[in-house]
Amino acid sequence: MGARRQLGRLESTEHGRRCEPAPAEPQADGPRQIAQAAADAILAGRGNQYPPGPGIPELRRAICDHQRRFYGFDYDPDTEVLVTAGATEAIAAALLALVEPGDEVIAFEPYYDSYAACIAMAGGVRVPVTLRPPSFRPDLDALRAAVSPRTRLILLNSPHNPTGCVFNREELAAVAAVAREHDLLVVTDEVYEHLVFDGEHVPIVSLPGMRERTVSISSAGKTFSFTGWKIGWVMASPVLVSAVRTAKQFLTYVSGGPFQYAIAEALALPDRYYTGLRDALHSQRDLLCSGLAAAGFEVYEPAATYFVTTDCQPLGEKDGVEFCRALPGRCGVVAIPNAVFYDDAEAGRSQVRFAFCKRAEVLKEAAARLARLRHSA
């Protein structure tokens, strides 16, 4: 019953009553040497047949090396890492493995749209804790109030899509304290870990008492600008990884063999690659944010990710869904209404999300077209 009710939201998407969020993808592909590594792997016959279920050992080792290099802690590549078909499959497999019908899953809304779908497919009940503008900082009292005897896990996403909020150490410590106190698992989606402009990304698993109860998820899509390759991963204790692997076995079994070799190489790229990616996106963020502000939007500057949330009310618009539906026709710009990321659609009614993972001239052109809207209304 619960699952059916939750799926209602998905069905209404299919019937077009809501806007379906389209993926935002980088305009430029990732490093050429990494694309070459994938091509070489295919031609050399590496990964063209089913790779090992947990992922190729080279990639699992590279994931562990990356974790040690950036955050200073260790996972065992043989028992604590699982390669998945992007973070999306990792989220699905984790929820299918760890949530029983009727279990409650707390997630901060607005949330990445697969969360609602995957909780529903697991038969779980989502319990949203709302992030509100202008700061979108988590309301920790609301989090504590959301816990019930049926709560099974907290589904965390920091850096956060769509708001660009990066939970700070104190906030994460408070989330961790709730998890410990109520013996909850935390599934944490950290796909934007390297796209942080202000503040720092702190993996919640690094906080005391969290190693055994945290399933950490990341992916190569955003970090290396190869979103189509769909290489993601799960890191957790052996017992949790084994549970997630059992669900993953019947979702895709394995995927992306040759790409796994290439991403193993990508993770070992020097620091200047990671800082270069971040710095480029940082200036794209500044460019789009100032353009949107000049066009009349209220802009909630994101600390991370490649999205910026705005409010369209200053343009005389009340409804983000209507505004976004009309926008391509009005000026050839596409945006996503944040309402589709909320259960409480009222909370995000006039919020609109733009993506800045685009070339500077495209961002400038988009801002110029949006600026003309006020005069053409």
Ligand SMILES: Cc1ncc(COP(=O)(O)O)c(C=O)c1O
């Ligand atoms: C928060 C979040 N998690 C996961 C994903 C999907 O990652 P992947 O492409 O690796 O499946 C996205 C993509 O937009 C995202 O925004």
